[in-house]
Amino acid sequence: MKGLRILQGLVLLCILLIPVMIIVFLKTFGNNQFDIPVLYQYGVEDAFQECNYPDSIQHVIPDFTFTSNKGLQVGRFEMEGKITIVDFFFTSCPSICPVMSSEMERVDDAFKDNPNVQIYSISIDPDFDTKEVLESYAQKHMASPKWHFLSGDKEETYRLARCGFVLPTFDGYGVPDDFVHSDKFVLVDEFGRIRGYYSGTTREEVDRLIVETKILLHGK
Structure with a gap:
């Protein structure tokens, strides 16, 4: 017993x-x-000469403000305290942009009810992509209110892409086939630090982006 x-x-x-x-x-x-790395902790090396990155300093997204498809002023300030997923595109893009935007629909749907995640799709053809054009594009892709389609000064846009998000981007001067931009989605944390790059044309890479965004949210 x-x-x-x-x-x-x-x-x-x-x-x-x-x-x-x-x-x-x-x-x-x-x-x-499941530790998501912080990129460029000691500055950016071997990127674009015109950017003049400071040495040995954590790289963060610089200040900017663009106009959204809703006519709102949206930019770096609105990224504070939120996880932001960013891509560069243009609405008349004949190649990778349609695939990227379709994949971003999945990202938007995954986080549409989470107030701590937002999306910026920034046009590299602001002369054509007016607020009205961007709004039509947003409706085509059933974008939630937290998916912002942005356009701004062309020179500032290209500098932001290259020096801020460290992505190759080149002006096509109005010819759709001549524009060059990355297919990457960029994951940026609530402090403006880049945490990862993911191909926006590859479903598996976008799946990984969704998972790693959830991991960052868990750590907030």
Whole structure:
């Protein structure tokens, strides 16, 4: 009888320890396996000569303000405290942009109910992509209110793409086939630090972006 009571006590102790063991496992395993790197912690090297990045300083997205498809002024200030997913595109793009925008629809849908995540799609052809054109494009892609389509001064836009988001971007001077821009979606944390690049034309890469955005949200 005494041995049975001891056995029952040991079983109860094990049951009580299980939640503790799970918590410890999740904390240690989660931190080790799913740490999202902070890019450019010691500055940006081997990028674009005109950018004049400061040495040995954490790179963050610089200040900017553009006009959205809703006519709002949206930019760096609105990124504070939120996770922002950014891409550069233009509405008349004949190649990768339609695929990128379709994939961004999935991202938008994944976080449409989360106030801590937003999307910036920034036009590299602001002469053509007026507020009205961007609004029509947003409706075509069933964009939620947190998916902002932005356009601004052309020179500032290209400098922001190259020097801020560290993405190759070149002016096509009105000829759609001559514009050059990256297919990358950029994940930016609530402090304006770049946390990752993901191909916006590859479903698996966009899936990874969604997962890693959720991990960043869990750590907020």
